[in-house]
Amino acid sequence: MQTDMNRDQARPGVHAGDDAERDVAATAPGQLRVIKRNGKVVSYDDDKITVAITKAFLAVEGGTAAASSRIHETVERLTEQVSATFKRRMPSGGTIHIEEIQDQVELALMRNGEHKVARDYVLYRDQQARKRAERARDLPEPKHQVDMAVTMEDGSRAPLDMARLEHLVHEACHGLEQVSPDKIIAETVKNLYDGVSIKDVNTSMVMTARTMIEMEPNYSQVTARLLMDKIRAEALQYLGVAERANQEEMEDLYAKALAAYVEKGIEHELLSPELAEFDLAKLGAAIDGKRDLQFSYLGLQTLYDRYFIHHNETRIELPQCFFMRVAMGLAVREEQREERAIEFYNLLSSFDYMSSTPTLFNSGTLRPQLSSCYLTTVPDDLSGIYSAIHDNAMLSKFAGGLGNDWTPVRALGAYIKGTNGKSQGVVPFLKVVNDTAVAVNQGGKRKGAVCAYLETWHLDIEEFIELRKNTGDDRRRTHDMNSANWIPDLFMKRVINEQDWTLFSPNDVPDLHDLYGEAFEKRYEEYEAMTRDGRMKLYKRLPAINLWRKMLSMLFETGHPWFTFKDPCNLRSPQQHVGVVHSSNLCTEITLNTNKDEIAVCNLGSVNLAQHIVDGALDRDKLARTVNTAVRMLDNVIDINYYSVPQAERSNMKHRPVGLGIMGFQDALYKQGFSYASPEAVAFADQSMEAVSYFAIQASADLAEERGAYQSFEGSLWSQGVLPIDSIDILVKQRGEEYCKVDRSQTLDWDSVRERAKKGMRNSNVMAIAPTATIANITGVSQSIEPTYQNLYVKSNLSGEFTVVNPYLVNALKERGLWDNVMVNDLKYYDGSVLPIERVPADLKERFRTAFEIEPRWMVEAASRRQKWIDQAQSLNLYIAEANGKKLDVTYKMAWLLGLKTTYYLRAIGATQTEKSTINDGKLNRVSSGGGEAPAAAAGADAAEGDFSQAADVPQACSIDDPDCEACQ
Structure with missing residues (x-):
């Protein structure tokens, strides 16, 4: 039996031959049959000829609109000629x-005179013939003779097909170094028994390979490839395409599988009927089956468990059909639908870029809710409050993350004219919001998730920051909801200068909510004067430093509320001419205007930065191509998206914001040999984000020329030629030079981009860096801008538990001859840290520092360098080992001084630990006795640094891979 793991294509993205080898379900007229090279006899099918010739043409002429019509007509004619001959x-x-x-x-x-295509076809056939000959020489004879029966799906028994089992394992290992097919086969057979089900045979192969990942990261890909056998069988049988198939056969079966999948999906009302209007033969010909080989085990299992469309719990979607479905859904309104769908497919399936989870869930379906984030402002009246909670439920139902601005709602004790009574404040309503998020999950795919924001001058702020405490009146606690402080610059100045701070009820100071910068400071001081001369009765004055310490203490103890900064979000907003940014979103990267008539919406996707490091440097030409296509995909979301509430559609159509971000930042550093804690990493953060910003703004300007500028463009900072890098001047002028320490260096020619932007932008906002945890899992890179959590650990999420080992570290240790069983056990013992292991060289210790071994100043500095290029914000988690009040105080003040708009979770301790039960003998394998404990949050810090009470049993911040944590999904 042949193995063809890496059968080359005639041109990137296309096959030009061997296309008549696919199994087919139906027999063609005349009962013609085809003998394949492996001796198998299958039914003749005209479609095979069509796909083969289409691929040959696409390989030579490409998929342009001009070529499309001619290719379609020519292929039809040639197919008829070939079939007529037989x-x-x-x-x-x-x-x-x-x-x-x-x-x-x-x-x-x-x-027919198609000499160029014919020549390419001949060369391809010859190339494939040589490869088949080489594979035939390399493939070993079956080694294991096993007298055992398996139970098939229909209950019948059949001999175990050892030839097929060995073929699958060898195919899975093909092209990967340091993996042993024989070892997997031997261990798999040990776990089988007479009468074992055919499904359990695959499970045994997968589990066997999975146990080997910690010693060799390449086994993660082997495991994924073995898992593919189960996925292929499940989908292909349901679609009626084939009973089973190996990887080699899938390269020909994919085209037929796509057509059958679209037909079945529409029949079961899982897919939009619009997908049937595409030229499925052309799209099928563009599918690259070899891209199934890219997946890590975690990535493929995550797709299977959470993303693939299913009917009656049977997955009917294959990986490349999944990517094509998403691409088709995003291209459905394009004039050149097929060409754009292929362009989008290639970007997604290559892992160069990945759309956000809601887009992956719902693109191409009957209800395409593709947007990630919704931001609302809650009004100060009962009807408006419950209307906002209703909107939360509707938006959450279709997989949207929510950010609610609660600052307008009057505080506890405020007068209510309508009832002549007193308000119960914000907190009781937040309890309802919390329970609504739990009750209405996101399409049955993940829990509903919401974050409430409150400005720091609100009279309920002290109770608000205690919402996540595990003690106190549970009716005034929200254990499932996120919260964030919306902090004005004036408060930070008062903290630094150790001055007093005054709390108000918003019904007494109604304009503060919409003011920022110097205007806020002036009006706030006027209200303070009113409290001093008796004109305002309901207020509270306290030292700003006391409130700041309480905020830090609660952040340490409960992980909430997060710290987000009102003034930089507004002063640097391109849209300040039409409204105010009142909050961020669920993950603190979106900064868009909200009001009672508009719910802000943002559409997210992330460039895989690691895929753009070529020969140890950032490939800017490739990055430009990726960003250009990505921005187009994001802009398409706005028109295609399903809006469950009218305020969201109104806002999105008017302003058209998108949020292009990055992921794989840590991988990109590894590929360049940089430590996260280094000036080189900070410089790369700066330059890479500058390049993304440069290309993204140009891409939106290009779309404006093609499709028109967004409705509210006139008067925006864009229209004035003020780019994100220029808006720092506004922040410095309003805040004061001494309170803004932002680096403003640049390397690219921005003058031309300013002129382009002034003429028109398609999108009011273009960039935002989201957490990307799940899509980073899919693509097999580090999430977002995060440092490596641990070099070896067990990751838990909704798909189960997975051993994660840092392949860059493993390869570096192999080069030094240091990778062995002892090193694996040392890494387990020291919770994935190389610092305590004496035999690891100093340069590797520095390069492979883990998150808690990096001083937070490096993360903040790198984030500051990125923030200057971004028109929105970034989800910035901060890792602080042995946290105390002083460390938190310095870190968060530095974040503000360096111009950050927002921060996200405080990670004070690691949550998921490597299982030590598998260590043969911890004491025997310990190389160094010092520093073995994982970093943990300090308790009982000095009162002068914040009242950090002893809290050993209190959850410290966020549990890093908690399946229930939205940030990890």
Whole structure:
């Protein structure tokens, strides 16, 4: 049996031959049959000829609109000619060898004057013949003779097909170093028994390979490839395409699988009927089956568990059909639908870029809710409050993350004119919001998730920051909801200068909510004067430093509320001419205007930065191509998106914001040999984000030329030629030079971009860095801008538990001859840290520091360098080992001084620990006795640094891979 793990294509993205080898379900007229090279006899099908010739043409002429029409007509004519030849020869039916069919295709191309295509086709056939010969020499004879029966799906028994089992394992290991097919086969057979189900045979292969990942990261890909056998069987059988298939066969089966999948999906009302209007033969020909080989085990299992469309719990979607479905859904309104769908497919399936989870869930479905984030402002009246909670439920139902601005709602004790009573404040309503998020999950795929924001001058702020405490009146606690402080610059100045701070009820100071910068400071001081002369009765004055310490203490103890900064979000907003940013979103990267009539919406996707490091440097040409296509995909979301509430559609159509971000930052550093805690990493953060910003703004300007500028463009900072890098001047002028220490260096020619932006932008906002945890899992890179959590650990999420080992570290240790069982056990013992292991060289210790071994100043500095280029914000988690009040105080003040708009979770301790039960003998394998404990949050800090009470049993910040944590999904 052949193995063809890496069968090359005639051109990138396309096949030009061997296309008549696919299994088919139906017998063609005349009962013609085809003998494949492995001796298998299958039904003849005209579609195979069509796909083969289409791929040949696409390989030479590409998929442009100009070529599309000619190719379609020519392919139809040539297919008829080839089929007619065989039907003439064998009117009563018969068998034809695959080579004969390909000879006729070649002859038909030549006779019709398609000499370039024919030449390419001939060369491809010759190339494939040589490869088959090489594989035939390399493939070992079956080594294991096993007398064992398996139970098939229908209950019948059959001998265990050891030849197929060995073929699958060898195919899975093909092209990967340091993996042993024989070892997997031997261990798999040990776990089998007479009568084992056919599904359990695959499970045994997968579990066997999975146990080997900690010693060799390449086994993660092996495991994924073995898992693919189960996925292929499940989908192909349901679609009626084939009973089973190996990787080699899938390269030909994918085209037929796509058409059958779209038909079944529409039939079961899982897919939009619009997908059937695409030229599925052309799209099927563009599918690259070899891209199934890219997945890590965690990535593929995550897709299977959470993303693939299913019917009656049967997954009917294959990985490349999944990417094509998403691409088709995003291209459905394009004039050149097929060409754009192929362009989008290639970007997604290559892992160069990945759309956000809601887009992956819902693109191409009957209800395409593709947007990630919704931001609302809650009004100060009962009807408006419950209307906002209703909107939360509707938005959450279709997989949107929510950010609610609660600052307008009057505080506890405020007068209510309508009832002549007193308000119960914000907190009781937040309890309802919390329970609504739990009750209405996101399409049954993940829990509902919401974050409430409150400005720091609100009279309920002290109770608000205690919402996540595990003590106190549970009716005034929200254990499932996130919260964030919306902090004005004036408060930070008062903290630094150790001055007093005054709390108000918003019904007494109604304009403060919409003011920022110097205007806020002036009005706030006027209200303070009113409290001093008796004109305002309801207020509270306290030292700003006391409130700041309480905020830090609660952040340490409960992980909430997060710290987000009102003034930089507004002063640097391109849209300050039409409204105010009142909050951020669920993950603190979106900064868009909200009001009672507009719910802000943002659409997210992330560039895989690691894929753009070529030969140890950032490939800017490739990055430009990726960003250009990505911005187009994001802009398409706005028009295609399903809006469950009208305020969201109104806002999105008017302003058209998108949020292009990055992921794989840590991988990109590894590929360049940089430590996260280094000036080189900070410089790369700066320059890489500058390049993304440069290309993203240009891409939006290009779209404006093609499609028109967004409605509220006139008067925006864009229209004035003020780019994100320029808006720092506004922040410095309003805040004061001494309170803004932002680096403003640049390397690219921004003058031309300013002129482009002034003429028109398609999108009011273009960039935002989201957490990307799940899509980073899919693509097999580090999430977002995060440092490595641990170099070896067990990751838990909704798909189960997965051993994660840092492949860059493993390869570096192999080069030094240091990778062995002892090193694995040392890493387990020291919770994935190389610092305590004496035999690890100093340069590797520095490069492979983990998150808690990096001083937070490096993370903040790198984030500051990125923030200057971003028109929105970034989800910035901060890792602080042995946290105390002083460390938190310095870190968060530095974040503000360096111009950050927001921060996200405080990670004070690691949550998921490597299982030590598998260590043979911890004491025997310990190389160094010092520093073995994982970093943990300090308790009982000095009162002068914040009242950090002893809290050993209190959850410290966020549990890093908690399946229930939205940030990890």
